[in-house]
Amino acid sequence: MDVFPALLEVKGITVRFGGITALDDVSFDIPRDKVCGLIGPNGAGKTTLFNCLSRLYQYQSGDLLFEGKSITDTPVDKMTDVGIGRTFQNLALFRSMTVRENILVGAHSKSHAGFFQGLWPTAASRAEEAHLAHIADDLMIKLKLTDVAHRAAGELPFGFQKRVEFARALAAQPRLLLLDEPAAGLNHEELADLANLIKWVRDEIGITVLLVEHHMQLVMDISDWIVVLNFGKKIAEGTPETIQNHPEVIRAYLGGPSV
Secondary structure (H helix, E strand, O other): OOOOOEEEEEEEEEEEEOOEEEEEEEEEEEEOOOEEEEEOOOOOOHHHHHHHHOOOOOOOEEEEEEOOEEOOOOOHHHHHHHOEEEOOOOOOOOOOOEHHHHHHHHHHOOOOOOHHHHHOOOHHHHHHHHHHHHHHHHHHHHOOOHHHOOOEHHHOOHHHHHHHHHHHHHHOOOOEEEEEOOOOOOOHHHHHHHHHHHHHHHHHHOOEEEEEOOOHHHHHHHOOEEEEEEOOEEEEEEOHHHHHOOHHHHHHHHOOOOO
């Protein structure tokens, strides 16, 4: 990409499930300190690519470079150490735990305290715990969750649960945040709050965001760069204005032969 420097480089990723090719030699860059939208019709390969980026899926060929270093061999439980966090299309909260406890789970992914320090806290581990609690409490203020901090996450309305998952991902202090259909199930007011939140994450915290989303108006409003997949192939990338007028993208969404 010539327009923005890359944080993560997707290099020729190919994924096959049996005789089906879900991703076919997909390459693009995720620009640093920007919001990048990943769009395409159903079955385009967006979620498969997301699962590759978070190392839930293995790919048959290609490479992923995060800040110039390959993460192909990085296990999924080490992705927060790399600096990549994500939310899920289907909420993955600890439903019986409180909102604050859920967010602290994300914060504790950065904890350096070991098992024995958990049993017999030291001054250093107590200071670290206080710091992680401060991160969680600050995020609850930013995401307007303070009033429900001590309620079980599973008891909250869907829009609140989405915010809890967002806050938990931020608590791990990622440099790249993967958002899997964050607008799904949200009403008009919640969509506006989500758009402001994503822009705040980019502008105020300096986190790069990659989102898979079907809500095209949201994608066009907040994205700096957009990548389009169709039938497992990248068919276009560029600014929102470029993508809106790209003939191959229009054909993919409205139907018609490709060229």
